[in-house]
Amino acid sequence: MCKQGCAFPSELIKSKLREDLPRTFPGHPWLDTPHGHAALRRVLVGYSFRDSDVGYCQGLNYVAALLLLVMKTEEDAFWMLAVLLENVLVNDCYTSNLSGCHVEQRVFKDLLAKKCPRIAAHLEALEFDVSLVATEWFLCLFSKSLPSETTLRVWDVLFYEGAKVLFHAALAIFKMKEENLLLTHQVGDVIDILQRTTHHLFDPDELLTVAFDKIGFMTTNTISKQRKKQEPEVMKELDERLRRLNSLREDDR
């Protein structure tokens, strides 16, 4: 039995995948064909067997799809996915309540305040929470936002140097548009600028230069410490939410 209490988790996953496969890079000449869908399904279902806590999480479809395109074989894509989730990224990014993802978002917010204080202060005044754009960046590892050439360069460094690279790249995107972002008056304008920037970042060097030369040095250790600091607060919030939901259910009874 899986955590959701269904007797056939793979059936549930397959039905979710049926909806998501055609919605993963739609229109791609190979991915968006019956062959492509079937290959992607096998990689994702295969991974759900390997780690039932993760099962299938939306976002992984994009990651696995790009891995398939690069690695060519399903087996290699599968193992690359496994290495990413088990050795490279922080734990629990994709499990039941995405707690790892919540932690990363808070760490990122703190880093932005430290590395780009003017932007952070301006966004705060607009009531713009960085998780609004960064959740997708971190869960899809930029594959849904950056052109694939650029995504793959970021991934090269990601595999080589670890998850801190995601923070470098994310900070760089904000940093590159600092002046424009400071002129915004509305949440929508901030999102427009960031989306337009990411969609048109065809030159990986442009991004990586800012990510590593202008953002400054960060060690994996620094990030780990930041995560440790954020974890208790995230867990507390997630628990409180569950408690509120449960008490509402009891009231209904």
Next chain:
Amino acid sequence: MAKVSPLAKYKLVFLGDQSVGKTSIITRFMYDKFDTTYQATIGIDFLSKTMYLEDRTVRLQLWDTAGQERFRSLIPSYIRDSSVAVIAYDVANRQSFLNTSKWVEEVRTERGSDVIIVLVGNKTDLVDKRQVSIEEGDNKAREFGIMFIETSAKAGFNIKPLFRKIAAALPGMETLSSTKQEDMVDVNLKSGGNSSQNTEQQGGGCAC
């Protein structure tokens, strides 16, 4: 120079299971178009639009969300900030209809009864695959004391009426929220009249 009138700003959050058409409904409303394939939304997406009504102009902020269950933990803060929750299901997918109760619960947990909730049965164009009747949808909405409408983002059916219904239910201009003033800049969505840019629209021209 005439003073630019302040805009009342309202936040709408779109909820509902995976693949019921939340993004399609928003896209049809925003751009009056429909793509056969949308990328699955991951996390949260945001769009805003100014709506010109007979007696007032409102700015709607639309928060689009990912439908998978585990993503619900990301949404509470957006629900907390929203005055409207649009809970969508797919009329050709009974499970998505059953799960709307959970979504209502989620909204009530964060907002109590201080929120406008609209239940939306989408994909009415899938006539042969329908699993949820309009009566069932209507009954459920009554049971929860929330609004109800059926739509087809694909056919452009009832999308404008959905948003007009929401606009009509919004608190009046006199209770204008303290949010910042903005200029009116957006594309006009004429009240009553059919916008001419897209002729595919079948039932979207609103008479309400």
